[in-house]
Amino acid sequence: MDRTSLYAHYQTMGQDGIVFMFKGSMSQALLVKFGDMIREDLFTTSKKMSEIRAVFSVFIELAQNINRYSAERVEAGGESETGSGIIVVSESEGRYTVASGNKIENSRLSYIVPRLEMMKGLSSEALRKLYREQIKATAPPEGSVGAGLGLFDIAKKSGGGLNYLVHPINEEFSFIELFVEIRKENSSLSQAISSQDVIKGIERGQTKD
């Protein structure tokens, strides 16, 4: 990478509101550290614990998803292996977005895509119900909770803002991108504004005049 492209990266990241980005081998030790960083970082800009919790939990699920299921494996010493991928947290006026990308076997893709399609357009309430049914029904194999269950949890937490994109690579592999939107509380219509806030707003407006 030359110097001009680094500047271009810097500018693009600023424009996209990127608060965190990582590409590489997603070990448990790293994702724990990243999760901490993201929580601390969000806490300096947002005091809404529920938002911070939602971003954090979606980040952990997506990061562990990369670790477990990415088709790009890296030896992590001993018998253990870590999956590689990319994960990005960004912020815009009305929402946070957590996005992840990793290489995936096409055979696994045919298992995941119908699940993602099924969740499209479902209400938060329907997603919550679906998650509850799925978690009760899943008998987890050793060391894993069973493929796909994390996705139901993510969809539930985002209240339906889970989208995906697939880039075919070859007969064996594709690259999958998952985008999870978490709406900020003050931009949600269902969130009632407390009368305290309205009063403060009026006061501020008056002093300006």
Add this chain to the structure above:
Amino acid sequence: MDRLRIERTKYTLEIDLDPVSGKLQLTGESYPENARAFFAPVFSWLDQYLKTNPENVNAELSLDYLNTSSTKCLLDFLEVLEKFRSGGGTVNVTWFYSKDDEDTLTMGQDIAEDTELPIQFVER
């Protein structure tokens, strides 16, 4: 029978299972790489303990974020207690939650709907 204590880490729960008082405490956050492996000693302890036919079992759960595989383990833990209860044992569950954590409260309420175990909600 020995008391089982596991110290809390950043991503695993504090476990304190006391066979004398019957108090079973699970506290903290859980998102290890392999939740099954973490919970394995908890389940084997619980099996042994319930075989002694304890008079009063009190589970005290004070939880924050749990990843999906840890949530599954928690449900299994409660299912073991529910089996013991339906077989004639006495089990009480206390679910501690913080006021600003709707997720943990909702999770507890969902669990309460699906189980016969008596769950008491307490703000911490």
